[in-house]
Amino acid sequence: MTDQVSMAPERIIPPAPGSPVAAEPRKQRTLTADVWRQFRQHKGGVIGAIVFLTIVFLVVFGPYIHGVDPSALNVRERNAGISLSHPMGTDNLGRDTFAQILAGGRTSLSVGVTAMMLSLLLGTTIGVLAGYFKKLEGPLMRLTDLFLALPLLPLLLVIIMLFRDTLRRSFGPETGIFMLIVFVIGITSWMQTARIVRGAVLSVKEQEFVLAAKSIGTRERRIITRHILPNVLSPIMVSATLGIATAIITESALSFLGLGFPSDYPTWGRLLFDGVNFMQINPSRVIWPGLAISLTVLSVNYIGDGIRDALDPRIRGR
Template sequence: MTETDKAPAAAQTTGASLSYRPPRSQWWDVWDQFKTHKGALIGLTIFVLILATILIGPILWTIEPTYVDLRARNQGFSMEHPFGTDQLGRDILSRMMAGGKVSISVGMTAMALSILLGTTIGVLAGYFRRLEGPLMRLTDLFLALPLLPLLLLMVTLFRDPLSKSFGPESGIFLLIVSAIGATSWMQTARIVRGEVLGLKEREFVLAARSIGTPSRRMITRHVLPNVLSPIMVSATLGIASAIITESALSFLGLGFPPDFPTWGRLLFDAVDQMQLYPSRVILPGVAISLTVLSVNYIGDGLRDALDPRIRGR
């Protein structure tokens, strides 16, 4: 072979090696699709900034949220108190950061409980025919109940016993998380059940069943990984719903105690002085709105990114 013949062959080999790309995981493709959703990217940025503020802010801003200084009460915006002070002289900025930590913690914990209940009930109802009827009727029953009065009843009945057993702060945290999680799993259960019903007829599930794979292994290895996408989307939307619910309970005076600030509690405390000091209502209201909107946009972006029909375009 002459040098002239060798040159094209070498060029082809070099071109082939340059065009080769190592295989990428599905999550890289999901991230690439997520980045194309501008609203989701902005929502993720806002949510990360909120998390950074409530986690790192108290390290830099060392004023205690419960510190009372009657000499500095009802102050406006200043260098010493950027968001002013309340009627007891407590720093509103530190209370906003502490309240955000509690509200988002409640939202994430209640979401985890809701997703656990909804996924378990949805998988069992979709995979086992004999359980589908009772579990779906239970889901319909919870969907038919007025949730806010039910939450108010649960908080009223169990508030004092749990506060005595676990302390006022831990008890009310456990109660609110349990109440929200136990009354918000139904949509997740219905979504997961529908996905499982479709998966049961897929070829890989039928093949695994034909070789005698136990039901427990079928669910953990073949069913659950393939319903992860709708579960993640439901989880992000569940955080926003739980934050709103906790804020509503605190606004009604049935949430955390007054010395344990949350965004909803800050709204409740500021209602009586709304006309004189409107910023005390606006600040926690904006914080709740931004958090809920950012989480909802993240959920929209995840829904589109995890949809193979959109990701394959």
């Protein structure tokens, strides 16, 4: 007969108070916290965010603080220098340059953000469809190549010349030109986003979690919205930041060529265009709007670099 061993349950002794074992468990790290932590380590991205938010704050709340009408004429103070009443001087008609910069910034930033959203919507949709559905990849990518092969600046000029007067009569001079410029910039700047998103989707759709979702009969639409899009968010966010800079530069170029907003509706590009003839008399007419465009575009580019590094899984979490 074999000896029977008693298997009494072991007594669990709770850890003593104050011991390392009794310490509270560490909070679980989240993706948002990791991304924010990594972004804060990118000095260029942080400085760019501070500069961009400062510009947005001045553009939005500056007219209420400065309180000068950008279209008010004062011939007695024309071409005046920097002073307390006119922090950036005046133009040849006595209009306050700082008030015009603030008013022009509202239009330029509105065009940049709206055109970026349209471009991002088109590029993301075409990129996801081309990357996920094999039957659509060929036609959509050939369409993308076709738009990439088009000379964009002549195309922009032709479209604006053809539809500018019609939209002005239908929606007014400011609203019509705003809609036209946003539409033109949006439909001519989605191609890079589409190609980047397509490449990311081709990589993600072969992952195990996507194959598992397909094996249990998940609908294609739910797979795209639930599994594909969240995992290609990194290139989409980077394209969004760079798209704002591209749209601002394009709008400034069109306004500089005299094909943008009317002369009494200031934008940064329009202020450059109006100040070219007065460069020798009053150089600040082109310095201030050019500086506003440069700082905005440069800060947005640095923000894009910081977001790209923060969303990179090879860098995040080190």
